[in-house]
Amino acid sequence: MCLAIPGKIVEITAQLDDTFRSGKVSFGGINKQVNLRMVPEAGVGDYVMVHVGVAISVVDEDEAQKVFSYLKEMGEVDELNEELKSKN
Amino acid sequence: MKYLSEYRDPEMVEVFIREIHRITTKPWTLMEICGGQTHSLVKNGILDMLPKEINMVHGPGCPVCVTSISVIDEAIHLAKQPGTVLCSFGDMLRVPGSAKSLLEVKAEGADVRILYSPLEAVQLAKDNPDKQVVFFAVGFETTAPANALSVIQADHLRLNNYSILASHVLVPPAMEAILGDEENRIDAFLAAGHVCTIMGMEEYYPIVEKYQCPIVVTGFEPVDLLQGILMAVQQLEAGIYKLENQYSRSVQREGNKMAIETITEVFDVGDRAWRGLGNIPQSGYEVNERYRKYNARLKFNLDLPAAEENKDCISGDIMKGLKKPRQCPNFGTRCVPEHPLGAPMVSSEGACAAYFHYSNSSIQEPVSTL
Ligand code: SF4
Numbered sequence: 523m524c525l526a527i528p529g530k531i532v533e534i535t536a537q538l539d540d541t542f543r544s545g546k547v548s549f550g551g552i553n554k555q556v557n558l559r560m561v562p563e564a565g566v567g568d569y570v571m572v573h574v575g576v577a578i579s580v581v582d583e584d585e586a587q588k589v590f591s592y593l594k595e596m597g598e599v600d601e602l603n604e605e606l607k608s609k610n
Numbered sequence: 611m612k613y614l615s616e617y618r619d620p621e622m623v624e625v626f627i628r629e630i631h632r633i634t635t636k637p638w639t640l641m642e643i644c645g646g647q648t649h650s651l652v653k654n655g656i657l658d659m660l661p662k663e664i665n666m667v668h669g670p671g672c673p674v675c676v677t678s679i680s681v682i683d684e685a686i687h688l689a690k691q692p693g694t695v696l697c698s699f700g701d702m703l704r705v706p707g708s709a710k711s712l713l714e715v716k717a718e719g720a721d722v723r724i725l726y727s728p729l730e731a732v733q734l735a736k737d738n739p740d741k742q743v744v745f746f747a748v749g750f751e752t753t754a755p756a757n758a759l760s761v762i763q764a765d766h767l768r769l770n771n772y773s774i775l776a777s778h779v780l781v782p783p784a785m786e787a788i789l790g791d792e793e794n795r796i797d798a799f800l801a802a803g804h805v806c807t808i809m810g811m812e813e814y815y816p817i818v819e820k821y822q823c824p825i826v827v828t829g830f831e832p833v834d835l836l837q838g839i840l841m842a843v844q845q846l847e848a849g850i851y852k853l854e855n856q857y858s859r860s861v862q863r864e865g866n867k868m869a870i871e872t873i874t875e876v877f878d879v880g881d882r883a884w885r886g887l888g889n890i891p892q893s894g895y896e897v898n899e900r901y902r903k904y905n906a907r908l909k910f911n912l913d914l915p916a917a918e919e920n921k922d923c924i925s926g927d928i929m930k931g932l933k934k935p936r937q938c939p940n941f942g943t944r945c946v947p948e949h950p951l952g953a954p955m956v957s958s959e960g961a962c963a964a965y966f967h968y969s970n971s972s973i974q975e976p977v978s979t980l
Contacts, residue, residue, distance in 0.1 A: 525646045525830065526752070526804050526860075542763075557729060560755055560869045571807065571860055574699075575727025576756040579807045579866060585859040 526573035528581055531566050534558070547572055617831035626836035627659045630843060637663045638846050639795050640839060641788070641931050643781055644750075644802035645672030645959025646830050652964040654832045664843065667931030668964075670784050671802050673748045674701045674957035675925060676884045679917040681777045682707035685746045687914060688775065688906060689720040695738070697731040698746035700724040701957040706950060708917035728760035728774070735764065735772035744906045747774040752804040754778050754895055755869040758876035761897065761904045773906040778895035779882055781805050782813045787890050788930050789821045796931050798842040800828040800835070803857040808873075810865025814853050822851045829857040876901050885919065885953055886926035923952030928961055935965040942966060 529547040535555065536544045547556040547570060557576045564570055570577035616622065642648060648668045651657055657666055670676050686707050689696035696712070703713040703724065716722035721741075725731055728745045735743035747757040757774060764772040781802055788794060801814060806827045814825050824845040828838030838856045845851060855861055873895070882894025897905035906912070922940055927933040935941050935954070945951035947963055954960030958967075 526807070542766075557756075557759060559759060560866055560872070562868060571804070573752055573804060574756045575729050576759060578752065578755065578804065578869060579860045579862075582859050588858060 526571040526578055528569050529554070529556070529572050531556075531558075531564060531568050531570060531577075534566060547577070617829075617833045619833065622833045623654075623656075623659075623836060626833065626840055630664070630836065630840050631661050633840075633847055634661045634663050634843055635847060637665065638797045638843060639665045639667060639931065640798050640800065640842055641667045641669045641796045642800040642828070642835070642838075643669040643671040643785065644800075644805070644830075645675065645957065645961075646804075647800060647802065647828065647835060648672070648961050649959050649964050650830050650832065651835055652961075653968045655968075656832060656835060660839070664839070666839075667796065667934070668928065668961035669788070669799075669931065670884065670887060670929035671750060671781065671805075672954065672957050672959040672961075673750060673753070673779065674705055675929070675953040675960045676779055676784075676886065677702070677705070677748050677777050677953070678883045678885045679706075679708050679919060680883065680914065681748075681775070682712070683709075683914055683917050684907070684912050685744075685775055686710060686712060686715050687912065688744050688910060689715050689722050691742070691910070693740070694742045694744060695721045695723060695734065696744050696746060697723045697725045697728075697734065699726075699748065701959075702746055702748060704950065704956045705953045706920075728757050729763065732760050732763045732767070732769070732772055735769050736767055739771060742771050742773070745772075745774045747776045747778065750779055750781055750802070750805050751808045751873075752802075754873045754877065755808060755866075758872045761876045761901050762872065764904060765901065770903075773904045773909045774897065775906040776877070776895060776897050777882070778877065779884060780879070780893050780895070782817060783890050783893035784884065784887065785817055786821075787887060787893075789817070789823060791930055793932055794930070796823070797846055798824040798826070798851075800838045800842065801825050803827060803829040803834070803861060806855075806857070806861045806865065808866050808869045810870075811853060811855065811861065811863050812865075818851055818853050824851045825853050827853070827855045827857050827861050829860065886923070886929050888926075920951060923954075925952045925954045925962070928954060935962040938962070 529549040532548045533546040543558045546553045561577045564580045569581040571579045731745040826838045826841045877895035878898040880896045883889045924938045950956045954962040
């Protein structure tokens, strides 16, 4: 139940005060109303993790790339690509 | 999301699996805390791919599994009151209380509704001023800001017909209870990514030091879980222990300041009884004095007798990592998802249900040392 799903903010719909800041977030094309109080820094175009109707964090795109650069550091990805190429 | 498919990429998964196999030389027991992680590990067949030395055990991070029978009885009691609407996350409906489940009282005519968010319950209260709307607020730290926010919103709207039945549980005290158990055999933890998204990482440093136990804050996708496992095994094989963050795209060391403020505005920390684990000091949230009129326990003078746990369910041993679901004599026989004896067979995040639905017989059970 702690699952949070990443979605993209497409519109800020209400900014009455901090509690009621909300927006439309797109989850693969399906839009949902989401409360944005916990992510004051987030704007249209940002990715947020949404849990039970509330955005709980902004996804850091640089950090999101880290896992893959880690793999690259291990040299494994190149090796794997080579392997895949040779398979094809 | 652009990166989501990458985190499920089978080729990436394979690279991590290979690296874990390469570095593992000794037997290690790792516990993932979160039920969402358990679900992902079992569903994606990751347990089958790990070296046989690595024993994954499944922790208490499933709110449905740890909500005590007494609290479910309270929810059922409230649901039966005329003019009351009891709202809950879906999974809670099928969990057996001491006599019935919420689903059964719903079938008997009680107004029980499944909602996606507590904020929908506030709207329901606003739209139905003649009804008392109660939200069954279970969950870990991840869910606490949303539940707290519902109280703040109800207060803004000056609603007199909204309250919550809070049964919030906290991860760090449960980890300490597990590590402090004399039978404990856990060598490292994968901490729950979204709990740390809210609360940050500070609470875990003392646990790492006190129990000399590596903890890796980990996400939920297959690649996340495998990297978390790899980071933990690297530490164990090197004989070191520290707190690391695999899930840095969502977790910052200090957590989410606004979310923590929202929680502390509405909740106080107090003792909490966990289904299967018993009472754990300072391990739950309850509505504080300031917002007491939104506390369903006080509003409806709840004072029910404490309920007995079902002795046939060994969920406590499973959540402490001492046993696996298949070691329960009732698994798949007297206890199946349609007729659950215990909560871990109900929720999709419960270890028993995950094994029942997804795992095949090739999953190795550890040789019991008990
Ligand atoms: S199989 Fe059923 S009875 Fe056994 S531990 Fe799991 S939930 Fe409890």
